[in-house]
Amino acid sequence: MTPTHEAGWAHVEGALRGPGWLRPPDDANALVPSLWSSTTRKVDGNLVVGQVPIPELVANVNTPAYVLDEADLRARARAFRDAFADYDVYYAGKAFLCTTVARWIAEEGLSLDVCSDGELTVALRAGLDPARIGYHGNTKTEMELMRAVAEGVGRIVVDSFDEIERLERVTASLGRTAKVMVRVTAGVEAHTHEYIATAHEDQKFGFSITAGHALEAVRRVVAAPGLDLLGLHSHIGSQIFDTSGFEVAARRVLALHAQVGEELGVTLPELDLGGGFGIAYTTQDDPSDPAQLAIEMSKIVEHECRALGIDQPRLSIEPGRAIVGPAMCTVYTVGTVKRVELDGGAVRTYVSIDGGMSDNIRTALYDADYSCTIASRESGAPPVLARVVGKHCEAGDIVVKDEFLPADVRPGDLLAVPSTGAYCRSMASNYNHALRPPVVAVRDGVATTIVRRETVDDLLATDLGASDT
Template identity: 60%
Template sequence: MSAAGTRADDGAATALGAPWSTGVTRDADGTLRVAGVDVHALAAEHGTPAYVLDEADLRARARAYREAFGAAAAAAGTTADVYYAGKAFLSRAVARWVHAEGLGVDTASGGELAVALAAGVPGAHVGLHGNNKSDAELHAALDAGVGRIIVDSLVEVDRLADLVAARRADGRETPAAPVMVRVTTGVHAGGHEFISTAHEDQKFGLSLAAGPDGGDSPALTALLRVVARPELHLLGLHSHIGSQILDSSGFAVAAQKVLALRADLAARTGVVVEEVDLGGGYGIAYLPGEEAIDPVRVADEVVRAVADAARALGTDLPRLSIEPGRAIVGPAGLTLYRVGTVKPVRLDDGRVRTYVSVDGGMSDNIRPALYGAAYHAEVVGRASDAEPVLARVVGKHCESGDIVVHEVQLPGDVRAGDLLAVPATGAYGRSMSSNYNLLTRPPVVAVRDGASRVLVRRETVDDLLALDVSAD
């Protein structure tokens, strides 16, 4: 569907299409509804700003990836698991939703791990990432029996093995830790350089390039070290090449490199790695007219790339796993704001830009300030026949870089009190939010079948003061 939308079957509302969630429609009077709940009702009950999640949309996207990769893997003669990226947004409800749809949960901290476990996700269906895991986080993972610990350095291989050994020495029954080794393939993909995670000059993973002494690569050295430690079970190889990826060609190159490493290890030791995880970071539509990566297409292309690489190397096809990232939760969310100050500003080139200030800002969506990320916005509580004007949606923080939407066309009569919505904020809005200027963070509200409920409540000033233990 185009951004202009299509008329619903009953003629009463227009479905907007990407970048909005599938449950978003617009009434004849201009009012937006999310899964049947109009934005006026959402604002009245939950206030603004508020993160709004379309539950059915999120679940459908999770199923789409599970089914697409399951079918593609089965056709190739293997299996595939899909992991939800907890870092994009995680709450107990969301963890339960994705687990119910057949996904595992990928965590990157002790906090994310605790939320997934509190939601009832079995440890075996959880993974733990991180380039600098603490001993406490590793102990928590071992206590929970997580299904995979993705080691990120040579130091971590030994630390984890030593922790297992120490637990056993203390009489704690601890099986060998299931380990995946994160490999840096040198493949660059995705959007901003800060979210491209497989080039050499960055903190993640172990390089495939020769070591400093010209010998084995750090990646192969780590694998040999894991194999040599009985406290560890080598489950697989992990690669992640970036985020907001809209072209799957990078995965083919990464697959060739990772499977070549797998074959090298087998030739050296006889150990055949069971599983290969090619990460994900699949891109979504943020602006009208953009297209998200298609689950069926990317599944077919990624699985074919792995199968081709295995065939060329003469090795068996591994079990696969992937992590779609923002592609599941990102499109399912929007942020609802209330407009405050509206200020036309004449630019040096003679144009006029209308600054539209809302009651949130960089504290609830840091990505435009951090990455220059582009978003869309619309007035959603009424219709307007006014000519559109060049606008910039900004927040209420004491920063000139406090920008929510850099450039968008809004009705020329946009005014204080209007409801304004920014789509595709389900990923990284709440999870990267802050209390800058001591603003309280917005609630996360789920909507489904004409009803809403709070998943994460709005913070209050009392919450802020409760953390302040300063003496009088």
Template identity: 60%
Template sequence: MRAHEAGALHGNDLVPQWLPYPSDVNHLIDGLWSMNTTRNARGEVEIAGVGVGEIKERFGRPTFVIDEEDFRSRARLFRDTFERAFAPLSGVDMSYAGKAFLSTAVARWVRSEGLGLDVCSGGELAIALRAGSDARRLTFHGNNKSDAELKYAIEAGVGRIVLDSLEEIERVSALAATAGICQRVLLRVTSGVEAHTHEFISTAHEDQKFGVSIATGEALEAIRRVEAAKALTLDGLHSHIGSQIFDTNGFEVAARRVLALAKEGRDAIGRPLTHIVLGGGFGVMYTTQNTPRTAGQLAAIVDSSCRALDLEVPRLGFEPGRAIAGPSTQTLYTVGTLKDVELGAGQKRLYVSIDGGMSDNIRTALYDADYSCLLSSRTSAVEPRVVRIVGKHCESGDIVVKDEYLPGDVKRGDLVSVPVTGAYCYALASNYNSALKPAVISVKDGTVTEMIRRETLEDLLARDLG
């Protein structure tokens, strides 16, 4: 953590950088806050012209606040950057990974910005269809799709189903045949790449549940089986190495291995595999210690690899989710209990309790994720001190922000904003301790739209049949 001087901010070509705060905020904010986050003359944080005080009064707290323009600009930026990079080759398909955060409004935004949409459950598929998504631009993922979910996807006309195992080949083929449809599919393969990320979000090493292995020969056998299935059309291969990745070497190694398999597959079935999807997983800045990088240089890697393999360049696909949704959103909390804890040797830590916690952001407990925060209801000239932002749940691990600077006069009733909470926070939200799930709102040009209403006690009790 270090102080930030106000001034122009510049970022790389995939992660727009945002407006600076006044220098008296005593907080490094480069890249952490959505593009329309500012402070007004009263020192109150505003998002797209709407103050956090107004949001608290209208929607309670905690509340997820999405900067719609920010979300849309990130979607466009991914689309345009990759389209430019791959235009000289065979082109590229960009899809938003809905598992990061999905609602009917988000599905409409994605569609209007020209991206496809990935879903990984029957529920996500239902949201996408309710939003009017073109089923042909939907991709259905999952390592254990039920027959009911597959039937739903096939009958809805989903563009591609991603096959995740040898067993699934037979089930999808049988269901498609019954429906009288020749279903287009991708085959998810395990490239054996050890991504530099948390174990729980690394998805391409051999010892895990996703995909069929390239190294063991299972992937090549799967290609043969899909090609032999009369009710399936194999478009190509899918690889995903993990999430929150900053080192692009993993993408490059995976691309080379998957392309080599594509050549083997071409030779085995006598025709080219026209599509290769390299997934998403692009890292975003959760704290000032993170440095996002672009994967746009993959175009050159794909081109050179295909030349070396004497392989026709396939159409590439990418699936950003976190990198679009994450930085567009902040969560607004109210401060409750404050407690100074003696650490020994004259050291103290101030525990700042908020009115949410692991029920609306479990990522710190689950992945040891790092977050930042900001006193958003006012400014203060009081010397900052290190605090720990903790939730209200009955777990000692209920921590949202492990260590951050806040003004030393932070008090009960203050509002605190935690940035970059748009991905996997609401999506993983729970009713732990029978907590009520927060509202999700979007803001644009001073207008607030309620996207998902706050859960009520009546909602909580409705399914409890006593």
């Protein structure tokens, strides 16, 4: 977490120098390629994505706006598909989902994870084959399960004994069979933020292996006439950079997989190892490429299956943010620049933009780090450490905690933040009655709005008192 001092932020050692990993750039205009989508360039100081100059895009759609690089997203989807050719690869709908992206994912040969009726609706409207949809969630309602079973969803990942009973009732009432995976917690402490670590014991997801709940859940599913058990599901967290945690998880989950065969006489055909692979938000992040991840994870499974003397089940993974995260950036307009001077000559440069925590809550929620660049001009000014903040009525409304920007950053400049494809638009809100930004897909010089900007009419559509005025 960000260090604090009882006398205020300026008294924290190194507060005005930024974090240790952040170094002043030789050129404040330059991009760090690993943080941006593959087609992103700077041309005469203007940011260009998918051959579309960002100032021209903004002239048509205004700011804030999410800019999605279609070619980059598709390339990342193919990279995982090809690297994990013997696996089923599930795109994380919760990271970002709209009908257009669902179609792209299907066209690139991936399956799709959903965790709500709304996400399922988007997937079906996009024409996705229900058999290629996995349904997650720790509290699925009877109505949600009813629809999932009726639509023929390919797998429902059950998360509690209550849900198993609920799903039994649903399948009995419909006279249908549901394909099921049992989500287990392997007791692994993933090296990530505590809110997105999902395999340790003290959290809401799954059945504990060590407490014996997972084996009991398998027994109940096997005994249920309307449930067809596909296998076990494990997920250790998100923003994971190495496979060490998967090694421990695979060992424990495959041991349970073998135990099910020995004690219940049931051979489980599938195993989901989760994923949640990390991406580069700043220069401190060094993600692995899909090919390397595939090699390492496959070796882990092969080794454990050989040690247990069992056949390897069909595997699936969930790359999480790794497909859409780097493919999108968010563009803002600078509204004010404030240099706050304190005792001793300390100065913090605050760059205020026309968006904020309503379109990117991750900095406030997870203490996440982001980078940024001026997107509309070239500057000869030296770099200055700045903090990019939003327009909302919250002191914690910070988008970029620390980044070097040209010292002449000024109102009217366009500012772009990379790697905002995952969990930014999908977690966006109407806080302070802000209107959620559009998503604009760019490719080969063409910009297409795939999710339009909200309007005041949208904002008031559910406000029943508004119709009286």
